[in-house]
Amino acid sequence: MNAAMILFRRELRSYFATPVAYVFIVIFLLLAGSFTFFLGGFYERGQADLSPFFSFHPWLYLFLVPALSMRLWAEERKSGSVELLMTLPITLLQAVMGKFLAAWAFTGIALALTFPMWLSVNYLGDPDNGAILAAYLGSLLMAGAFLAIGACISATTRNQVVAFILTVVVCFGFLLSGFPLVLELFRDWAPQLLVDTISSFSFLTHFNSISKGVIDLRDLLYFSAVITAWLAANVVVLDLKKAE
Amino acid sequence: MIEAQSVSKRFGSLLAVDQLSFSVNPGEVLGFLGPNGAGKSTTMKMITGFIAPTEGRILVYGHDVENDPIQCKQQIGYLPEGAPSYGEMNPLAFLEFIADLRGLQGAHRRQRLDYVIDKLALESVLKQNIDTLSKGFKRRVGLAQAVLHDPRVLILDEPTDGLDPNQKHEVRDLIRDMSNDKIIIISTHILEEVEAVCNRAMIISRGKLLADDTPTNLAARSPGHNTVHLVMGDSSQAANLATALEQLDPVSAVERLDDGLSLKAIPDAGQEILPQLQQLLVEKGLAPCQLYVQRGKLDDVFRSITTGARP
Ligand SMILES: Nc1ncnc2c1ncn2[C@@H]1O[C@H](COP(=O)(O)OP(=O)(O)OP(=O)(O)O)[C@@H](O)[C@H]1O
């Protein structure tokens, strides 16, 4: 079996060996539920779809994903186990992939556990299930982008708190850059091209259409590119920082 | 074979390892000795490919550690300093994870797992979280992990630190058992351990190689090596013998103790005086009440080499 897959299995299991997994899943479900029902006006809208549910995902991920990703490498460096891992026959890329994929699979599990949401819209009305599936995929992809950022930042430090805060800040930047309010600030003076570039870097811009069930290849490519770039950076950072 | 070719490692302004060159052959058990901060662990990290040398290169059975890391890592079993592992796992799951990464399969995998669990007496803690294990057990889990795939090269950074006397004994036996056809490098601060398991010792200080010899030869560099202590029946005999001893060629000095009966004969460096002494005793018809030959202590040699004074 490939070394990345062996590490993947170890990592995924270790989530469930500690309370981290359960705490994360419970908080994720509670927040996802309450946002949808109380802030999103799930019932009041009188429509059988899940867009109030999905529209909060970027904000949920903003705090929950860094809490998950902060330990990925910081803990490994702090405890010294990175020395063990990096002297086993596994390449840097395999190690980065194994850990990232395990964290991503774990968020996938948390996301999948929101299925009662899907059941209830189907019970209440007649939603477009294709659109819901697309939105789930988009949400998972966006979670992957958050995670890739978090994994890379986690490799820069031995301190999980520092990793958490830095990740929230960077991810917040990626969200904000698509916010109308922020774009207004630029619109007055900056050329349209710059404004468009800034907004095109935003998770929000790319997630908006997906969350409505519209899959655009460019949005998928965008998230894939973000994930690839941050994982590549993760490999470089790890190589430089692993022994410090 | 492992070859280090003028390897240096710099951390900022600190030169942790300074132009170290050596080679180690199968069958050698090499002990790295040196004061704290000498660069022992740093050298081991470079051999195992965890950190790259600033200068020079290291070959493991012909493979360059930097250019061919996976090939090298497959041949090496490594116990890093402090025996780090994954605390939330239990030893069994941890060792199985290592076995998978080492590519062990089927009956061989089972047999190796059983072997290390038995050798390091881990049976009783197999299902306990590594986090909650005592220091010695953690070290044993780390050792088990290092020898699991029966590697050609074993690098052990302070393998017996924190072990109880029985386990120390077991681990030394384990190292000796494996030493026939393997390259083994251990670092330790326990000098008796070097004499017990190593057939070669390197003393390193401030990143520099200061001595490289067998433990016995190193110990023989000690100033007290081969000094003969005698206790005679009465003081006239002692005086008589002392004068005669001073005439002997290999004797550098004779000291008499205050009790008048005891004396010690210190040889010139590297010389033995016992044969001539025995002849002398026979000629003079003297019979000492006590006689013993002092062996050089690695301890003294270590101290004098690493504090700058030549032994
Ligand atoms: N990552 C690092 N960054 C900066 N300096 C380091 C780093 N690792 C080691 N050093 C320094 O390099 C020197 C050699 O350290 P090393 O750990 O190799 O010593 P050692 O011989 O193993 O000592 P000990 O007997 O205490 O284990 C020390 O001065 C140490 O402070």
Ligand SMILES: [Mg+2]
């Ligand atoms: Mg050390």
